[in-house]
Amino acid sequence: MELKDYRRCAEVARHREQAELVLKNANVVNVFTGEILKADVAVTDGRIAGIGTYEGLVEENLDGRYLCPGFVDSHLHLESTLVTPAELIGQAAKCGTTTFIVDPHESANVAGAAGIDYILGQTEKVPANVYVMMPSCVPSTSVDDNGCDFTVEKMRPYLGHPRVLGLGEVMDYVSVVDGDAGMHEKLALFEGRTLDGHAPGLGDDEIQAYAMAGIGTDHECIDYEYAMKERRCGMTILIREGSAAKNLEAIVKGMAEHGTGTEGFCFCTDDKHIEDIQRDGHINYNVKKAISLGIPAISAIQMATVNAAGCYGLHHLGALAPGYQADMIVFDNLEEMNILDVYHRGIKVDAGVDQGVLQCPEELKHTVHLDTFSRDSLKLLKPDGPFHVIQMQEGQIVTKDVVCDIPGKKEFTADREYNKIAVVERHKGTGKTGVGVVAGFGLSGGAVASSVSHDSHNIIVIGDNDTDMELAVKELIRTQGGYTVVEKGRVYETLALPIMGLMSDAGYDNVDKILKKMIRKAHEMGVPETMDPFITLSFMALPVIPELRITPRGLFNVKEFKLCE
Numbered sequence: 334m335e336l337k338d339y340r341r342c343a344e345v346a347r348h349r350e351q352a353e354l355v356l357k358n359a360n361v362v363n364v365f366t367g368e369i370l371k372a373d374v375a376v377t378d379g380r381i382a383g384i385g386t387y388e389g390l391v392e393e394n395l396d397g398r399y400l401c402p403g404f405v406d407s408h409l410h411l412e413s414t415l416v417t418p419a420e421l422i423g424q425a426a427k428c429g430t431t432t433f434i435v436d437p438h439e440s441a442n443v444a445g446a447a448g449i450d451y452i453l454g455q456t457e458k459v460p461a462n463v464y465v466m467m468p469s470c471v472p473s474t475s476v477d478d479n480g481c482d483f484t485v486e487k488m489r490p491y492l493g494h495p496r497v498l499g500l501g502e503v504m505d506y507v508s509v510v511d512g513d514a515g516m517h518e519k520l521a522l523f524e525g526r527t528l529d530g531h532a533p534g535l536g537d538d539e540i541q542a543y544a545m546a547g548i549g550t551d552h553e554c555i556d557y558e559y560a561m562k563e564r565r566c567g568m569t570i571l572i573r574e575g576s577a578a579k580n581l582e583a584i585v586k587g588m589a590e591h592g593t594g595t596e597g598f599c600f601c602t603d604d605k606h607i608e609d610i611q612r613d614g615h616i617n618y619n620v621k622k623a624i625s626l627g628i629p630a631i632s633a634i635q636m637a638t639v640n641a642a643g644c645y646g647l648h649h650l651g652a653l654a655p656g657y658q659a660d661m662i663v664f665d666n667l668e669e670m671n672i673l674d675v676y677h678r679g680i681k682v683d684a685g686v687d688q689g690v691l692q693c694p695e696e697l698k699h700t701v702h703l704d705t706f707s708r709d710s711l712k713l714l715k716p717d718g719p720f721h722v723i724q725m726q727e728g729q730i731v732t733k734d735v736v737c738d739i740p741g742k743k744e745f746t747a748d749r750e751y752n753k754i755a756v757v758e759r760h761k762g763t764g765k766t767g768v769g770v771v772a773g774f775g776l777s778g779g780a781v782a783s784s785v786s787h788d789s790h791n792i793i794v795i796g797d798n799d800t801d802m803e804l805a806v807k808e809l810i811r812t813q814g815g816y817t818v819v820e821k822g823r824v825y826e827t828l829a830l831p832i833m834g835l836m837s838d839a840g841y842d843n844v845d846k847i848l849k850k851m852i853r854k855a856h857e858m859g860v861p862e863t864m865d866p867f868i869t870l871s872f873m874a875l876p877v878i879p880e881l882r883i884t885p886r887g888l889f890n891v892k893e894f895k896l897c898e
Contacts, residue, residue, distance in 0.1 A: 334656060338378055345375050345382035346655060353377045354679055355389030356661070362401035364639040364652050367631045374400060376659040379678035383655060395663060398673065401634050402652050403431025403660030404616040405641035406602055407571045408466075408502070408529065408552045411452060412439035412835040413604035413785070413868075415828070415848070417693075418455040418463075420841045424607060426461050426682045428615035429672050431660040432642070432650055433461060434601075436501035436529065438468035442788050443700050443760070443833040445471075445481030451697060451833075453496065460682040462650065462660070466501035466529055467491055469519055472789060473504045474876050476896065478885045479789035480700065480760035485518050492522070498645050499526035503548055504788070504877040506532045507894050510542040520547055527645050530568065533731065534879040534892070537562060544568055550644065552601050553878075555580050555729060557587020564597055569644045571601040572636075574619050576609045577868035578730045581622055589627030599641040604868060608845045617662075621670050630667040693838060698831045701784065701813045703759045703792070708803035710766040711755055713745040720745075721888055721897050723754065723873060723881045725773030727863045730872040734881035734890065739770050747797045749777040749859055756874045757792040757806055758885040759784065759834070765885035771795060771873065774866075775859035778821055780805040783867055784814035784834035787875040791885055795870055809834075816867050818851050820858065826851050 334342075344350040352375035361370045361384060375387035406425070411433075414421040422433065435456070440448025449468070456463035471483035491497045500523040503509055508516035520528060524547070532543050533553040544566035552571035554560035555578075560570045574581040581600075588595070600619040614621075616637050623633040642651025649658050659679035665671045675682045716739075724733035740746050747753040752774050758765040780796025782805035792809050796802040801819040808817045808824050814834025817827040828847045830837050837844050848867075855866035876882045876889040881897075883889070888897040 334380075338380070342377050342380055342382040342656065345377045345387070348387070352382055352387055352389040353391065355387045355392045356400060356663075357392055357394045358397060359395040359400040360397060361653055362399060362631060362634055363654075364402060364631070364635045365654065369399075369631075374653060374661070376679040379659055381653060381655055381657050381659050384653065399664050399667065400653065401662050401664070402638040402650070403662055403675065403677065404429045404620070404637040405432040405434070405599070405651060406430050406616050407434050407599040407641040407644065408550070408573075408601035408603055409433060409435060410439050410604055411435055411437070411456075412833070414607050414610070415830060415835075415837055416607050416841045416844050417832070417836055417838055418452055419459050421607065422456060422459040422461050422463065424610050424841065425615040426675060426677065428610065429617045429662040429675050430615045431461050431675065431677050432647065433463045434466060434498065434641075434645055435463060436466045436468060438471055438501055438788055439790065439835055440833055441468040441471045441481060441483050442479040443481070443790050443835065444697055445483055446487055447694065447697065448833060449491070451693065453494070460677045460680075462647075464496050464498045464645065464647070465494075466499055466527075467497055467523070468501045470502070470504040470788075476876055476884055476886055476889060477789045478758045478760065478763065478765060478791065485515075485522055488519070488522060499523050500528045502529045502531035502552070504531040506535060506539070506543055506877070509546050509548070510539050517546070531877065532563070541566055552603055554584060555731065556583045557591070560584050560587075561593070570598050572598060572619065573601050573603045574622065575603045575605045575868070576865045577872065578603060579728050581619055582626060585623050585626045585628055595628065595632040595636050596640065598636050599644060600637050606848065606865070606868065607841050608848055611845065617670060617672060624668070624670070693832050697833050699813060700833050701759050701792075701810055702762045703757065703810050704762065706757060706803065706806045706810065708799040710757070711753065711768055711799045711802055713753065713768045713770070715739065715741045715743060715745050720770060721881060721890075722751065723769060723771040723883065725771060725864070725869065727773070727861055730869070731879050732873070732881050735772065745770060749775055749797060752776050752795050752797055753799070753802065754793070754795045754873060754883050755802065756786065756883050756885050757794070759791050763885075767883050767885045767887045769883040769888050775861060776855070777859040779825070779858055780819045781817070781855055781866055781870060782806055782809055782819075783816050783870055784809050784830060785816070785867070785871045787872055789874065790834055791874065793870055793874050816848070816851060818854050820854070825854055
């Protein structure tokens with residue numbers, strides 16, 4: 334804090350000057366002591382100047398309502414919400430999230446530095462604190478076909494950026510634990526800063542080697558036992574509750590049953606669609622669900638505030654105490670936690686929070702470089718024996734590698750039980766198309782396709798017949814990216830995502846309306862009601878999540894880290 338700012342706040346703290354704003358008669362949640370204090374909160378210059386009994390130029394009587402710090406989303410990809418970054422921030426801020434730790438590796442995989450610059454520019458003036466972790470694995474592995482190779486040299490210019498905190502999720506854990514020189518050069522570049530992890534399904538020895546490399550966090554824990562293995566190595570666990578990956582209940586239930594302390598645990602969304610945020614909330618949903626599962630309310634609030642802020646070195650955020658930034662949430666009670674008002678830097682964010690659509694560079698709207706596509710690329714000859722099938726798991730993004738006989742004579746014949754899945758390279762027009770078989774999606778009478786396909790973001794399509802799958806791919810070539818549902822030879826509906834094939838600039842109301850319609854149709858066509866068809870599909874090509882994935886080069890065995898023969 335600069336001296337002139339300190340002097341102004343200190344004068345307020347000592348009752349020598351009135352505060353600019355005082356929230357009177359609040360039940361103040363102190364995340365340091367776990368206490369709830371009946372007090373006024375004085376705010377000046379966007380900071381908390383004092384907690385006690387104060388008078389201000391503007392006063393608001395909270396009449397016993399609760400006041401806690403603004404929530405922190407400790408890991409998310411803004412692109413996965415499908416709308417522009419400013420729109421997402423506006424919606425999530427209404428839910429009490431005032432700080433966002435963003436990994437823009439989706440944009441970087443498509444457009445490199447231009448994609449990262451887009452995310453930084455779009456979040457410069459939003460009513461929240463938006464920080465960026467530099468993408469570490471672009472591409473995520475050596476078998477990916479993406480749009481850019483983001484090297485150490487391309488990272489260096491961002492080291493001095495005030496909103497770049499550290500290194501984003503290190504997905505290539507094989508390169509980490511094997512001591513690959515290129516990977517460890519990236520880790521060394523961000524030494525002393527937070528290094529985010531991504532390490533699903535590692536063995537005990539591998540976890541220790543991974544943590545030894547300086548990886549400080551992980552959001553890929555799907556159960557309590559695995560989370561504790563990483564926590565024992567000093568890693569901070571970012572408990573994820575998104576649209577497809579819902580890990581909170583499994584981890585938090587274990588914490589409550591074992592009486593595990595919440596220090597070293599935070600919350601994140603990772604990938605959450607806009608309609609889910611509008612319906613359920615954002616980090617406030619994680620907090621309320623944790624409370625319902627047996628975590629004390631104050632502890633859950635600490636996980637969403639001071640724990641996360643401390644993890645990322647944001648020591649001016651995450652608490653209501655003198656000198657801290659005045660990011661605050663007003664809510665009714667500790668059980669239901671209905672949010673009444675949200676403040677960022679002492680200013681309410683409920684009015685004028687929607688930032689509208691900021692201009693996008695034209696070149697970022699033309700990233701599907703695929704001139705033509707034919708159903709001939711979708712042929713899959715039936716093997717003489719059993720075949721590797723991707724078995725989807727409801728409520729998870731991990732899959733099972735199931736070896737079994739598949740239907741058909743000379744060629745695989747898709748049906749409702751065994752859908753066909755394909756990934757088409759779309760960045761450089763190479764013509765690569767990987768084809769496989771998936772179980773558990775249940776689609777009948779059509780196809781679903783997406784250009785949101787983590788993390789390389791090629792076009793991924795799934796269906797029960799080649800005709801509809803071909804039509805779905807051609808539709809996304811036409812729109813330069815998006816989601817589409819094809820039913821019985823016609824395009825039922827398409828959500829165009831022209832910004833890098835990842836985001837829409839049509840406004841979240843339009844996105845929400847179209848997406849709800851498409852999800853409903855996909856469920857009518859057989860996709861399980863508990864499964865988000867598009868987010869689940871988007872992870873089927875990510876070769877760093879166990880056990881079996883599909884890439885433009887073919888099926889990939891994640892455990893053995895090699896293409897299937």
